[in-house]
Amino acid sequence: MNKYLEIPRFKLDNESIETNTSISQIQVEKKIEQIFKSFCSNAECDPEIPVLHREDHINYIKKHMFTLPENYECLDSSRPWLCYWLCQSFALLNCELTTEEKSDVVSFLIKCQHESGGFCGGPNTIPHLAPTYAAICALCLIGTEEAYSVINRENLYKFLMSLRLPNGSFKMHVYGESDVRAVYCAATVARLTNIYTDTLFEGSARWVIRCQTYEGGFGGLPGVEAHGGYTFCGFSALLLLQSVHMCDTKSLLRWVANKQMPFEGGFQGRTNKLVDGCYSFWQAAVFPVISGLLESEEKRPIGSLYDYRALQEYVLICCQYKYYGGLIDKPGKPPDVYHTCYVLSGLSLAQHAIKNSSCVVGTPENILNENNPIYNIEVTSLDKALNYFRAATQINY
Amino acid sequence: MDDKNQRTLSVSSDSYESSSSSENEELSSYIFYCNRPEWSDVQPILQDDGPTPVVRVAYSRKFSDVYDYLRGVLATGEKSERTLELVTTALKLNPANQTVWNYRLDIVLYLKVDLHVELQYVSNMIRKFIKNYQVWHYRKNIVKILNDPSAELEFTAEILDMDPKSYHAWQYRQWVLRKFSHLIEKEMEFVDKLISQDIMNNSAWNQRHFVINNLAYDSNKIVKELQYTFDKIVILSKNESSWNYLKGLLLFKDNKILENKVRDFCTKLYNDGNRSVHLIACLIDMLDADIKSTEPKNIAKVKFALKLCSDLANVYDPIRCSYWTYICSDIEKTYNIKGDDNKIDNNDI
Numbered sequence: 001m002n003k004y005l006e007i008p009r010f011k012l013d014n015e016s017i018e019t020n021t022s023i024s025q026i027q028v029e030k031k032i033e034q035i036f037k038s039f040c041s042n043a044e045c046d047p048e049i050p051v052l053h054r055e056d057h058i059n060y061i062k063k064h065m066f067t068l069p070e071n072y073e074c075l076d077s078s079r080p081w082l083c084y085w086l087c088q089s090f091a092l093l094n095c096e097l098t099t100e101e102k103s104d105v106v107s108f109l110i111k112c113q114h115e116s117g118g119f120c121g122g123p124n125t126i127p128h129l130a131p132t133y134a135a136i137c138a139l140c141l142i143g144t145e146e147a148y149s150v151i152n153r154e155n156l157y158k159f160l161m162s163l164r165l166p167n168g169s170f171k172m173h174v175y176g177e178s179d180v181r182a183v184y185c186a187a188t189v190a191r192l193t194n195i196y197t198d199t200l201f202e203g204s205a206r207w208v209i210r211c212q213t214y215e216g217g218f219g220g221l222p223g224v225e226a227h228g229g230y231t232f233c234g235f236s237a238l239l240l241l242q243s244v245h246m247c248d249t250k251s252l253l254r255w256v257a258n259k260q261m262p263f264e265g266g267f268q269g270r271t272n273k274l275v276d277g278c279y280s281f282w283q284a285a286v287f288p289v290i291s292g293l294l295e296s297e298e299k300r301p302i303g304s305l306y307d308y309r310a311l312q313e314y315v316l317i318c319c320q321y322k323y324y325g326g327l328i329d330k331p332g333k334p335p336d337v338y339h340t341c342y343v344l345s346g347l348s349l350a351q352h353a354i355k356n357s358s359c360v361v362g363t364p365e366n367i368l369n370e371n372n373p374i375y376n377i378e379v380t381s382l383d384k385a386l387n388y389f390r391a392a393t394q395i396n397y
Numbered sequence: 398m399d400d401k402n403q404r405t406l407s408v409s410s411d412s413y414e415s416s417s418s419s420e421n422e423e424l425s426s427y428i429f430y431c432n433r434p435e436w437s438d439v440q441p442i443l444q445d446d447g448p449t450p451v452v453r454v455a456y457s458r459k460f461s462d463v464y465d466y467l468r469g470v471l472a473t474g475e476k477s478e479r480t481l482e483l484v485t486t487a488l489k490l491n492p493a494n495q496t497v498w499n500y501r502l503d504i505v506l507y508l509k510v511d512l513h514v515e516l517q518y519v520s521n522m523i524r525k526f527i528k529n530y531q532v533w534h535y536r537k538n539i540v541k542i543l544n545d546p547s548a549e550l551e552f553t554a555e556i557l558d559m560d561p562k563s564y565h566a567w568q569y570r571q572w573v574l575r576k577f578s579h580l581i582e583k584e585m586e587f588v589d590k591l592i593s594q595d596i597m598n599n600s601a602w603n604q605r606h607f608v609i610n611n612l613a614y615d616s617n618k619i620v621k622e623l624q625y626t627f628d629k630i631v632i633l634s635k636n637e638s639s640w641n642y643l644k645g646l647l648l649f650k651d652n653k654i655l656e657n658k659v660r661d662f663c664t665k666l667y668n669d670g671n672r673s674v675h676l677i678a679c680l681i682d683m684l685d686a687d688i689k690s691t692e693p694k695n696i697a698k699v700k701f702a703l704k705l706c707s708d709l710a711n712v713y714d715p716i717r718c719s720y721w722t723y724i725c726s727d728i729e730k731t732y733n734i735k736g737d738d739n740k741i742d743n744n745d746i
Contacts, residue, residue, distance in 0.1 A: 007715045017633045020561070021597035065451055072454045076464075077494040082452040104449035111447045123445050124468055125496040175499055177534045214606055214645030223575075223610070224568045225603040254678070257720040258637060265716070271599040271637050273562065294723075298730070305720050 005036060006309050010262040021272050028274050029263050031331050032318060039317050050316035052347075052366040054093060056325030057340065061089050064337050065101070077121030080112050080135035085341035087141035091378035092344045092368045102142045109135050110150055116162070117155025128173040129163060132156075133185035136192055137377055140385035148388050154395045157195045160186050168203025179220040180211045184233035187240035188375060194389040197397060205243030208234050212248060215271060216255030226255060228269040228282035235286055236374045249290060256286045257306060265310030266318070266330075267346075276329045277319040278339050280311055280346025285373040288349060308353035312361035315347045345371050348378075427459065430466040435479065442468035463487050471500060476507040485518075492526045498535050512543050520552060527556060533565045537572060546577040554587065561591060562600045571607060584608045596629060599638040606645050614649065622646055623655060627662050630676075634666065640675035644682075659683065674714040681705050685728065694732050702728055703736030 011029045014022040043049055065086050068075075075082060083105055090097065097105065111123045112135060118127030119135035139147040163171045163186070170182035183204050190196040210222040211234050217226025218234030235252065238244045259267045259279065267279035284306060291302045319327050319339075326335025327343035348371040353359045360367050370379045377385070430436050443465055446453060456464075467487050470480045484501045487494070505515055519536045526532050540546060553570040556563055574581045585608050591601035609622060623646055629639045647655055660683050666676055684702040688695055706725035710718045729735055 007718070010716075013635055015633050015635060017596065019595040019597050021595055066453065068452060068454045070455050070457055070460075073456060073460055073491055074493055076454055076456075076460075076491050077496070079452050079454075086452070101451075105451050107447045107449055108451045111445065121494070121496075123447075124442070124471070125494065126499060128495060173495060175502075175538075176495070177530065177537075213603065214648055215603075215641045219603075220564070220568060221571075223571050223607045225564065225600050227564065253720070255641075257717050260716055262714070262716045270562070271602075271641060272597045273599070298727075300730075302723060303719065305723055307716050307719065310716055 005040070005265075005313055007307065009036075009265070012263070024274060025272075028330060032264050032275075035318055035331055048363045050313065050362040050366075052316060052362070052368075053320055053325060054365075057089070057320075057327070057344070058093055058095055058325075060321075060325035060335065060340065061086050061093070061095075061337075065090075065097075065105075068337075077125060078131065078134075079122045080109060080119055080131040080138060081121075082337055083109065084134040084138040084141070085337045087138045088376065088378065089337075089341045089344050091141050091381055092348050092371060094369050097142070099144075102144055103146065105138065105142060106144070106147050106150060109139060109147075113150065113152070114159075115155070117152055117157070117159035126173055127159060128176070129170065129182050129185045130172060132159070133189055136189045137375070140192060140377055141381045143381050143384050148385065151193055153193050153195050153389075153392070156189065156193060157197075157200070157395060157397065160190060160195075160200060164200065166203075168201065168205070168207040170204075180208060180218060180230050180234045180237065181220070183208055184237040184240075187237050191240050192375070192385060192389065194386075194392060195395055199397075201241055205238055205241040205246055208237050208241070209243075209246045212252070216248065216251035216253070217259075217270075218252075225270060228259065228267065228279045231256065232282045232285055235289070239289065239374055244293065249293060252286065253290050253305065256283055259283050260306050260311070261314075264314050264318070264330075265307065266314035267311070274330065275314070277315060277327060277346075278329065278342035280315055280319075281342040281349065281376065282346075284308075284311060284346050284349050285376070288353065288373050304353040304359075306353075308350040308359055309361050311350045312347060312359075312366075315343055315350070316362055316366065319343050344368060345376055349373055429459070429462045430483070431462055436466060439466055439469045439473075439475075441465035442472060444468070460490050463490060467497065471496070476504045478508065480504055481508065481510070488522065492522060492529050492532055495531055498531050502535070502538060506542075512539055515539055516543070516548065523552075523556060524559075527560055527563050528565065530565065533569050537569065540573070541576075546573050546580060549573045549577075550580060550583075550587075557591070561595060561598050564600075567600050567604060570604075574607075574611070578611075581608060581611055592629070596633050597636055597638055599641075602638040602642045606642060609646075609649075616650070616652070619646055619649055619652075619655065620658075623658055630662075630666075634671050634673040634676060637675055640673075640679060643679070656683070656686070660687075672708075672713055674709060677705050677709055677713065681709075681724065688732065694734075696734060699728065699732045699734045700736060703734075707736060 012022060012025045014026070039050065068082065087105070109119070112119045112131065114120050114127035116127050118129065119132040120127050121131045136151060139150055163182070165171060165178060169178045170186045171178045172182050187201065187204070190200060211218045211220070211230065213219050213226040215226040217231040219225050219227060220230045235247060238247050261268055261275045264275040266275040266277060267283040268275050269279050269282070287304060287306050291305055294302045318331050321328050321335040327340045328335050329339055348368040351360045351367055352370045358364070372379050372382045375382055431441065463483065463486050466483060470483065481504050484497055484504065487497050488501065516539050519532060519539060522532045523536065540549060550570070550573065553566050553573070556566040560566065574584060588601055588605045588608060591598055592605070609618070626639055626643045626646065630636070630643070643659065647659065663676055663680050663683060667680060681702050684698050688698050688702070703725055706721045706728065710721035710725065714721060725736065
């Protein structure tokens with residue numbers, strides 16, 4: 001097995017203590033071991049593998065861009081998210097929607113924009129920070145003048161201000177819960193559309209840092225368990241708030257490094273949980289940023305601090321749905337547009353883990369467009385959007 | 398009316414092909430809102446996705462019907478028994494719609510519904526949709542208004558029994574314990590129980606830290622915790638949860654006595670032949686702290702720390718080879734000492 005999977009892989013040693021956690025971990029390892037074994041025997045005769053099934057994924061995305069099956073009813077109030085996940089996946093695969101299709105997505109997102117400046121989960125619902133973030137990212141990925149001009153920046157600013165709490169945290173919606181996602185969403189859209197002010201985010205970094213736990217990762221709120229998704233939000237928010245010096249980076253790095261699974265190669269979301277393809281983004285996104293910080297601090301090249309090859313192997317060998325495209329959490333799970341987006345987003349980061357050098361596992365054609373680890377927007381779309389809004393007129397605050 | 402009847406018919410024929418029998422039974426007795434005479438005064442509002450919809454969900458007929466009427470009553474702002482019933486159906490179909498939850502709360506408060514009954518309702522919703530944000534948030538709203546946490550610990554315990562790592566349940570439980578702070582007194586018993594059921598349940602370990610952190614600081618208590626953690630590490634030395642918790646205990650106060658206890662414990666484990674990666678990582682941290690605080694630098698300790706990094710990178714923890722190689726180079730740089738052992742693969746750096 002080691003011939004193809006580049007490093008020795010260690011399974012869980014439960015030291016003869018059987019618990020629910022160890023039982024499910026061992027089951028996953030067994031399943032993945034079989035998949036790795038059959039991969040290795042195929043690799044004997046096909047040196048090209050693992051291959052990214054690009055066409056299948058493109059078809060999967062195209063199909064879902066317009067109509068989603070009934071089981072997506074539970075995401076009926078997250079439709080801008082669906083737009084964002086699909087647009088980001090498409091951009092990473094170096095595909096573009098037709099001019100007409102872009103216009104269709106833009107018209108739909110207009111329907112989701114509330115007069116208050118925020119976006120809603122769908123037409124006729126209340127504005128909410130999460131779909132606001134998703135809609136604005138989707139519009140940046142579409143990247144046309146028509147798309148950018150949808151955003152009413154002045155109202156957006158007022159909307160963000162209306163969700164701000166005195167301690168610097170943000171609520172997700174008017175009666176809503178506040179957590180670290182909300183600060184991340186607010187900071188991201190404010191930076192993207194160039195409406196960031198110190199007043200809007202006064203105290204926010206001090207609130208966010210309270211979410212870093214004794215383990216090193218961030219929880220959704222102070223006191224709550226460290227978790228990959230919230231860690232991404234917390235750490236990226238600190239960067240966007242230019243307050244990353246507040247973070248205990250050493251402790252964060254230890255925690256996130258430990259979230260890479262020694263057998264599977266993918267990441268778990270929390271200590272002692274199972275691997276899940278979506279954390280290929282949420283967890284792995286922290287590494288290039290930390291490396292960059294350490295490089296400027298220590299004035300020496302640092303390189304990548306996780307095993308980006310093992311991560312690519314997990315994604316390519318275990319997370320591609322073999323029947324009709326789309327990407328998955330782990331073998332045995334069905335594909336969905338959320339996992340398709342975050343698995344591809346993480347794969348792109350791993351392929352570009354070292355600047356100006358190819359880190360692509362498998363055939364060179366596997367390469368995806370480069371992704372930005374703070375915004376999770378494909379880089380050319382992101383640069384174009386940032387430039388556009390940088391040149392936009394100042395709003396009245 | 399003809400059109401409406403047709404819709405019902407085609408749905409029942411669809412459902413025979415695609416749904417399970419219990420769903421069929423439910424559907425065959427189910428009357429669409431568009432066919433209910435008592436709803437004939439409400440003007441349903443169709444979803445307006447614009448002329449060129451994208452990410453359009455292929456809603457079931459039931460879903461479309463319910464949400465068309467829901468939009469209808471949202472537009473008029475009607476608060477009544479029948480809208481409460483409609484909202485209940487709508488939330489069953491999609492519990493993630495915040496607009497509908499907000500509307501429900503407005504109706505419930507307007508009708509002066511018994512909030513204990515409402516709490517029962519949301520309990521059932523949470524049992525069905527543990528991973529949904531909105532159900533928990535709604536529960537919080539009700540409990541805030543009731544200002545009565547008497548059922549909350551038992552309820553979250555029930556959910557954690559179904560899913561011992563439920564993020565929402567733990568987060569909610571912490572909110573209850575903060576808001577009604579007298580409840581924290583018994584929380585440690587609960588945590589003990591969960592850790593004894595699954596020593597690898599990191600959420601329970603996190604809750605342990607939460608409890609310690611929210612009780613008045615007492616150095617004896619921390620020492621007892623240290624012993625508790627040592628005992629758990631001896632049972633399962635490769636359990637990251639207990640090692641992280643140990644690290645968390647050392648954060649409480651700059652306490653040399655604690656550090657010395659941890660150092661002795663780790664050294665003994667290591668000398669007994671244990672090579673848990675978390676043990677070795679902890680030893681590296683202890684050595685680093687030790688070297689930093691003494692002058693002149695203890696070269697032997699630096700070299701030992703470098704050897705441990707090299708062992709992790711090359712032997713015990715190869716998936717984190719580049720991480721341990723970095724830690725190694727960091728120690729070398731800080732103390733300007735090279736390790737003897739050059740086994741570390743520098744290809745990644």
